[in-house]
Each structure stands twice: as structure tokens, then as C-alpha cells.
Amino acid sequence: MKQMRLYRMAHARSGDKGDGSNVGLIAYDERGYEIISREVTVERVKAHFGGLVKGHVDRYEVPNLRALNFILHDSLGGGGSASLITDAQGKTHGMAMLLMEIDVPDDYEPPGVGTGGAGSAEYPGPSR
């Protein structure tokens, strides 16, 4: 096993759902989807976000999109205009998810996407 940050093998989008947020985590290939399905559990996500998520975490599998959808309950300080926090709509939670480091098999290399980018060791942006 080796350690890999999610941004090398997946991309993400987040937004608000009431006083919680959702994060869609999308693997770049089928093997990557198998790995994130195994490693990125509800417990791992709850621990990763720490104090940012006050409530529980739900997870849905969307294999046709190679995606996992997470609902992070009570993560927006009340949500919408009722919130005092900067990211009151969870717009940045997808980027936060991509910083998670997980175990992957030694022989797994994600597809090199674009010019460097996700396939490279550095994020964000291409390593030029």
C-alpha cells in the first residue's frame, strides 16, 4: 500500500443542502472508483472534516458516474443568509475533500489527466 491524495485520482463539486453541504467525489477511472468506494468511508470523511462538520455524514454510491455523494450535515453554520461563516454554502468543501490522503495499492497509478494536473504529484495546477 501507498498513500495518495484524492486530488490525484478524483475530482469534486460541492454545494449546499439546507444547513448541510454535499460533496460529489468523482474517480478518474474504474479502479479509482473501486478504491475510493473502499477507502472513503463515512467515518473517514467525518474525521477528515473534523470541526467543520457538526452533524453526521451520509454517503451514496453513483457508479454510473464513478461518483460517491456525501451529505455533510450541519456544516454551514446555519446555512444561507442565517450563517456567519465565510463559506456559508459549502462551495469549498469539494476542494477540502480532495486533500484527503488514502491508502492505494502499490501498483495503482491514476490516469494522467490533462497536462500534468491530476496525474502529477502537485496540486493545484500543472507542474511546469
Place this chain on the structure above:
Amino acid sequence: MIRIANGQGFWGDSVDAPVRLMREGPLDVLTLDYLAEVTMSIMQKLKRRDPAGKSGYATDFVELIRTILPDLREKGTRVVANAGGVNPRACLAAVSQVARDGGAAGMKIGMVAGDDILDRLDRIMAEGVPLSNMDDGRPLSEIREKVVSANVYMSAFPIAEALNLGAQIVLTGRSTDPGLVVGPLIHRYGWNRDDWDRLAAGTVAGHIIECGAQCTGGNFSRWWEVEGWDHLGYPIVEVEPDGSFVVTKHAGTGGLVTVDTVAEQLCYEMGDPCSYVTPDVIADFGSIQLGQQGVDRVGVSGVKGRPRTDSLKVSISYLAGYSAIGQLTISGPQPIEKAKVAAAALWGRLRRAGLEYAETHTELVGAGACHGRIAQGGSPAEVVLRLGVKDPDQKKVDRFGKEIAPLVTTGPPGVTGFAGGRPRANEVIAFWPALIPREMVKAEVRVESV
């Protein structure tokens, strides 16, 4: 095939985008999504304060129609927008006036209303519908006197009816965002109320484009692959009679449409992927098949739908106190340490003045305000100290605003960036999602000739 574009993801999105969509390539229908939950409450307040009763809709829309009226007359493009907000009649009058001024005699303009149930709330509750909070089950009576707005998410069929009556422009109140796309599809292809798969496909098409450029490169994780940020193309769906469609954008515009950009937008604001509930159908996002069909062309097929629910969703907004937020910039050296001292000083001073708040918040922007301990990196050169309070008492909240500026001369050194005056108390609007039986809501469709 019918080409439907979205030129506005929310009230405040690019004002040029819809104009460019009209002029940079072929288009059959231009949709514009102006409404978010908070927009409805802002509009309701504007309407209440206007004695002439002419406020409470998206005024940007009227200006847009003024700008693109010659294009609409020349090309016959239809426009569907939820610009009516909480006052669709006033919006209809304003748009009709603009069309008359522009010499568009004979143009038909349609309006869909009936979503606004604010004046009927008490009668509805008296008839035994508690409008309980969908999240926690509390009855609406707990906050009844604080309600600001109440709007039902409406079916897309009344939009199709207005188009069937010949309307070139249709404006609505609280339609659903994807409904702006589903309505024209029902009109064009004559889909029935039980064409669940087709209605679901139209809903998915609407969901993909409802946030404008968020499926054409905006907000894309691999942002370094996006070219042409200064002229991002807004999205277009080319939909076939069976509901299958291609997501694309006009040639020569910036951004990109790939399986990855579309998949990200499908995940946006997703709940249970198997049950995307709309007034007309329950769409199953687990059935969606994506395929790249060429440069900036993504095919979407296989979408399945299930029968609609018996009830409709109501978005109720209510006044939940007051809040204020102020900020200062704290330079280095040791910006984090100094920001903590400054914040402690402010909260201590307010406590000594006898002020306690229902909620307070301290954030160090630049030191993990968004990502907490997930954030990486060393000591920043400076941080923004962002302070906020929330309380039912407006006076107390205003008093907080007077305590920010003194920190420039009474706190640690290197504090600056106090601009824009003292922060004042703003109304806090909270939301109360509820359900109402479908038969208690009647759409009103009106089509007028200019």
C-alpha cells in the same frame, strides 16, 4: 432537435452571458434562472416597501429584454425565465412596456403565477395542512408571525401551456430551476404527464445547465485546463424527442464541455441520487449515461424517471433575528497571534459593556477559515480577522458594529483595512421547507399581446 440554453444561473450572474448566447450562435430557447431561496425573501421585502406595488421581481430581466428585443424579433427565439419573483404581474407589465417601446407590436408575452401562497397561509393551515418543517417536523404555527415569503415550487406544464398559447416570452414566479428547460420540451414534443423517462431526461438537462457556466468550465476541479476565462461559453442542450440530449456551447467561446465538467455539475447540490424530486417526476441520477461525442459535446442518455409525488414543496422564509459582520486586516509579523489578541479584546470589551449575543463568530481568513485543520501551509503574511454576531435584538447587533474600528488604534500593531463604515444589523432570513397537497395549488397562466 431543439437547442435550449441557460444564460443566468442566479440573480447576479453575468449580465453579458444571455446577450452573447443570443448573438454567438444558433438557439431556439433562452432560459434564465434568477431565483434562489434567499432571492424570494429579498423580493418579498422590496414588494412590501413599495407603495405602488411595482417591485418584487428580477429587474435585470427587463433590461435584458430591452437589449435583446431586436434579436428576439429577428430570430423568433423564445425566452423562459423565472424573473417574476414574488410579483409576476408587475414583471409582465414592465416587460410588455419594454416590448411596446421597442415596436414589437403583436409579440405575445406569457406569465405563470399561482405559486405565491403567502396570503393563503392561515386558510391552508385551518384546512388541516400544518406546513410542518420537512427537516424537523415542527408545525409552521411556531414561526407563523415571522414569515416573510411562501412560494410553491411549480410544475413545468403551465410553462408549456403559455408557450402553446403562442407566448414568445414566458416569465414565472417560483418554477423549479430545471422546469425552465422541461417546459419548452413539453411544448415542443408534446410529452404527456406520465412520460416519466422523458420528463426525467428533461429534468437532468435542466439540472446540468441551470447554474450557467458551472458545466462549461466554471468551478471545474482541473481549472488549469480551462481556456478563455474572459469569454466562457454558457451551456446549451440539444434535446431529441426521446429525451436524449447533447450538452454543448457555442463555437468560439471559452471554457470546455467534457464528461468531467458535466459529471461535476450533476453532483452539484445532489441529495439521494436515485430520487431527484421535482413537481413533475422523480428522476434517477443513477441511470444517467455520459459519453464524449466530440469537442465540447457530451451525450446524455438512458435517464429513467418514476411517477411524481402527491405533494408539492413550499419554500417558506422567515425573519430569524439580526446579524452583522465586520472585518479588519492584520499584517505580519505574527498575524495569527495578533488577530487572536484583537478578537479577544473586542469580545471582552462587549462583555464588559454588558452585551451577550445569541451567537458570535471569529474567523481568521488566510489561516484556514474555509478548511480548518485540513488547510495546508505555513504562516501567512497577513490574515483577515472576520467577526460576526447574531441576535434577536437589533440594537445589540448595531452596537457590535461600533466596536470594530477602535481596534485599529487600541489593539496590536499592524491592524488596517477598516473601510466601508460601521457594519449595521442585517435581517437574518431562515428557511422552512414544507409540503402542500398538490390539489391545493392552482397555476394561473396568462398570455397577452403587446
